Amino acid sequence: xxxxxxxxxxxxxxxxxxxxxxxxxxxxxxxxxxxxxxxxxxxxxxxxxxxxxxxxxxxxxxxxxxxxxxxxxxxxxxxxxxxxxxxxxxxxxxxxxxxxxxxxxxxxxxxxxxxxxxxxxxxxxxxxxxxxxxxxxxxxxxxxxxxxxxxxxxxxxxxxxxxxxxxxxxxxxxxxxxxxxxxxxxxxxxxxxxxxxxxxxxxxxxxxxxxxxxxxxxxxxxxxxxxxxxxxxxxxxxxxxxxxxxxxxxxxxxxxxxxxxxxxxxxxxxxxxxxxxxxxxxxxxxxxxxx
Amino acid sequence: xxxxxxxxxxxxxxxxxxxxxxxxxxxxxxxxxxxxxxxxxxxxxxxxxxxxxxxxxxxxxxxxxxxxxxxxxxxxxxxxxxxxxxxxxxxxxxxxxxxxxxxxxxxxxxxxxxxxxxxxxxxxxxxxxxxxxxxxxxxxxxxxxxxxxxxxxxxxxxxxxxxxxxxxxxxxxxxxxxxxxxxxxxxxxxxxxxxxxxxxxxxxxxxxxxxxxxxxxxxxxxxxxxxxxxxxxxxxxxxxxxxxxxxxxxxxxxxxxxxxxxxxxxxxxxxxxxxxxxxxxxxxxxxxxxxxxxxxxxxxxxxxxxxxxxxxxxxxxxxxxxxxxxxxxxxxxxxxxxxxxxxxxxxxxxxxxxxxxxxxxxxxxxxxxxxxxxxxxxxxxxxxxxxxxx
Numbered sequence: 001x002x003x004x005x006x007x008x009x010x011x012x013x014x015x016x017x018x019x020x021x022x023x024x025x026x027x028x029x030x031x032x033x034x035x036x037x038x039x040x041x042x043x044x045x046x047x048x049x050x051x052x053x054x055x056x057x058x059x060x061x062x063x064x065x066x067x068x069x070x071x072x073x074x075x076x077x078x079x080x081x082x083x084x085x086x087x088x089x090x091x092x093x094x095x096x097x098x099x100x101x102x103x104x105x106x107x108x109x110x111x112x113x114x115x116x117x118x119x120x121x122x123x124x125x126x127x128x129x130x131x132x133x134x135x136x137x138x139x140x141x142x143x144x145x146x147x148x149x150x151x152x153x154x155x156x157x158x159x160x161x162x163x164x165x166x167x168x169x170x171x172x173x174x175x176x177x178x179x180x181x182x183x184x185x186x187x188x189x190x191x192x193x194x195x196x197x198x199x200x201x202x203x204x205x206x207x208x209x210x211x212x213x214x215x216x217x218x219x220x221x222x223x224x225x226x227x228x229x230x231x232x233x234x235x236x237x238x239x240x241x242x243x244x245x246x247x248x249x250x251x252x253x254x255x256x257x258x259x260x261x262x263x264x265x266x267x268x269x270x271x272x273x274x275x276x277x278x279x280x281x282x283x284x285x286x287x288x289x290x291x
Numbered sequence: 292x293x294x295x296x297x298x299x300x301x302x303x304x305x306x307x308x309x310x311x312x313x314x315x316x317x318x319x320x321x322x323x324x325x326x327x328x329x330x331x332x333x334x335x336x337x338x339x340x341x342x343x344x345x346x347x348x349x350x351x352x353x354x355x356x357x358x359x360x361x362x363x364x365x366x367x368x369x370x371x372x373x374x375x376x377x378x379x380x381x382x383x384x385x386x387x388x389x390x391x392x393x394x395x396x397x398x399x400x401x402x403x404x405x406x407x408x409x410x411x412x413x414x415x416x417x418x419x420x421x422x423x424x425x426x427x428x429x430x431x432x433x434x435x436x437x438x439x440x441x442x443x444x445x446x447x448x449x450x451x452x453x454x455x456x457x458x459x460x461x462x463x464x465x466x467x468x469x470x471x472x473x474x475x476x477x478x479x480x481x482x483x484x485x486x487x488x489x490x491x492x493x494x495x496x497x498x499x500x501x502x503x504x505x506x507x508x509x510x511x512x513x514x515x516x517x518x519x520x521x522x523x524x525x526x527x528x529x530x531x532x533x534x535x536x537x538x539x540x541x542x543x544x545x546x547x548x549x550x551x552x553x554x555x556x557x558x559x560x561x562x563x564x565x566x567x568x569x570x571x572x573x574x575x576x577x578x579x580x581x582x583x584x585x586x587x588x589x590x591x592x593x594x595x596x597x598x599x600x601x602x603x604x605x606x607x608x609x610x611x612x613x614x615x616x617x618x619x620x621x622x623x624x625x626x627x628x629x630x631x632x633x634x635x636x637x638x639x640x641x642x643x644x645x646x647x648x649x650x651x652x653x654x655x656x657x658x659x660x661x662x663x664x665x666x667x668x669x670x671x672x673x674x675x676x677x678x679x680x681x
Contacts, residue, residue, distance in 0.1 A: 020582075075511060075514070076514065076515070099511045100511060101482055101509055101511045101512035101515075102404055102482075102484065102509050102511065102512075103404075103411075103479060103482055103509065103512065104512075105409070106404070106409055106410055106411065106441045107441060107442055109409045109441060110440075110441035110442045111442075125611070137581070137611065137612055138611060139610070139611045139641055139642050142641065152557070153557065154555060154556065154557020154558065154561075155555045155557065155558075155581065155611065156553075156554055156555030156557060156558040156581075156609045156611060157555060157557030157558040157560075157561050158557070159558075159609045159611055159641060160558055160561070160609050160640075160664070163609070163640060163641070180556060180557070182404060182406045183404070183406060183409045207557070209556075209557055209560060210560070212406040212407070213406070213407050214406075214407075217407065233561075235557050235558075235560040235561045235564060236560040236563075236564070237563075237564040237567065238545075238560075238563045238564050238566075238567045238572075238573055239560055239563070239576070240543070240545065242375070243543050243576075244510070245541075245543070245556055245559070245560050245576055246541040246555075246556025246557075246559060246560075246576070246578040247556045247557070248509075248510070248511055249406070250556060250557075250560070254422075254423070254424045255424050256424075275568070276564075276565060276568050276665065277558075277561035277562075277564060277565055277664060278565060278663060278664040278665035278668075279665075
């Protein structure tokens with residue numbers, strides 16, 4: 001098993017006729033994901049790089065039973081695209097788009113609450129279940145099938161940890177990039193809950209960063225409910241206060257959201273915190289051996 | 292994005308939030324003219340993007356136009372140093388001259404995003420004038436919070452609860468409710484990330500005024516607010532930060548001597564951290580982004596090496612969308628054009644890594660290669676130390 005995406009995933013790409021959409025639709029297909037086609041309003045009935053294009057998401061669900069959406073539409077239209085996917089009954093929506101206004105996401109979350117859809121992102125690398133399905137922009141070849149769940153607010157730092165794991169022969173059950181924005185569809189707690197219930201996942205690697213309180217909430221969840229070991233890392237130990245470190249959500253504001261506070265909360269909850277980003281793989285290996 | 296107090300007050304005035312009467316000046320003579328028009332006592336306030344101005348000597352009272360001119364002369368051109376500015380301070384280029392208010396009560400009011408609840412929250416307190424973080428730490432019971440419905444926004448009963456909560460009554464209560472509603476509306480309409488009035492005052496003649504005002508904006512929403520984007524003041528930013536923003540590079544200058552260039556914000560922060568763990572200090576945060584072009588790599592390298600405090604550069608790339616061969620191409624072009632003044636350590640991994648390494652090896656450039664992040668950081672820190680001491 002795994003979480004969120006697997007062999008039964010049938011993905012539709014919203015914004016497939018854009019440069020990134022087309023490029024990654026092909027990369028996902030090459031990895032083995034079933035990509036049923038794409039959506040670009042006004043270009044329905046055409047084909048793009050061999051993929052059928054529809055005007056609306058609901059056509060993709062009606063004709064090809066799409067159950068997952070991968071979104072590349074530009075920021076001004078991203079919130080609308082997410083809501084369209086949810087209204088069409090898509091169960092897992094992955095929004096890669098970076099730069100969606102926070103106020104749009106507040107409304108999107110409210111919209112999604114009345115549907116059965118789960119949103120991953122925005123501003124994220126997506127989700128991959130190695131050997132089964134890749135719905136995102138991560139380099140597929142660095143992954144390996146296995147039993148460690150990975151959840152992270154970052155893109156390339158996730159590739160880094162996956163690489164460290166794979167090099168040690170440790171595979172991953174599913175890797176989820178929840179994104180670097182202040183308001184996201186899926187939180188650390190949501191992902192931890194899914195991993196906790198997944199019999200194939202033995203341990204979870206959680207990669208946080210400065211800003212907000214998502215890591216503290218994750219720590220509280222781990223302490224109360226998690227039945228599997230969690231290894232944690234927080235990026236941004238050296239980040240100055242008041243400056244946005246690339247991600248819209250990575251900011252120490254009003255003295256809150258520092259790496260030190262997060263590490264403290266995680267350690268108090270029994271999470272194995274790894275201070276060095278170069279030692280994450282080694283730490284996971286040690287914890288797996290001990291367990 | 293941040294803006295100046297005088298700009299924020301203009302937006303508040305237009306949005307139906309009362310502010311003291313005043314104007315902005317960039318010379319002592321202009322400040323004097325404003326004081327003449329206003330009549331009576333005035334406040335002269337340094338306009339910089341930082342708090343703590345009063346204690347640093349950036350706010351002065353003046354009784355008459357002559358005093359206003361003198362106050363403006365003292366403040367304009369000074370380098371204001373507060374806990375919120377860089378150590379060298381910020382040069383004051385403008386002052387706000389406004390009517391002095393006789394204050395009966397100081398309150399606090401703000402609207403911001405509550406990330407954990409994914410909704411906008413109105414916060415208010417009777418303890419105005421203090422930093423809200425300090426109030427939250429010392430007297431958490433004194434802070435009133437009302438979360439707006441994510442789709443239906445703030446309701447009138449919520450504005451009333453806030454107004455009652457900070458002890459407003461009678462005519463002031465009516466004014467206060469209107470002010471709270473207007474502030475919330477404006478916060479949403481302009482895509483603010485923070486709209487803070489501290490202090491919000493009740494004057495001795497019974498008016499409610501925003502005595503100070505801070506508006507921060509969601510950078511992701513600036514595309515739909517050209518009027519707000521036009522208020523950006525690049526004098527408040529580090530020149531290298533401004534230069535980097537022209538090329539869509541996420542760059543923040545820091546105080547160490549190991550420059551770093553990374554793809555992705557998380558990995559860029561992790562690279563700064565590992566430089567610190569290796570005993571060094573990072574000179575910057577630099578995320579060239581997921582899909583950086585060879586041209587962006589070249590500009591990133593140029594900006595990095597133009598910082599005189601940088602003594603060695605650590606390039607840490609995990610190729611995903613940004614392929615290692617493209618990085619190598621950009622690096623080779625940059626070094627050919629700019630020369631190699633400093634030792635450069637390169638660590639590459641991921642998509643097309645073999646091709647990228649081959650290109651760098653065949654370029655004949657004397658780059659130091661690293662096995663992994665830790666190795667790269669150690670080498671860069673050691674090289675920076677050697678250059679610094681030579």
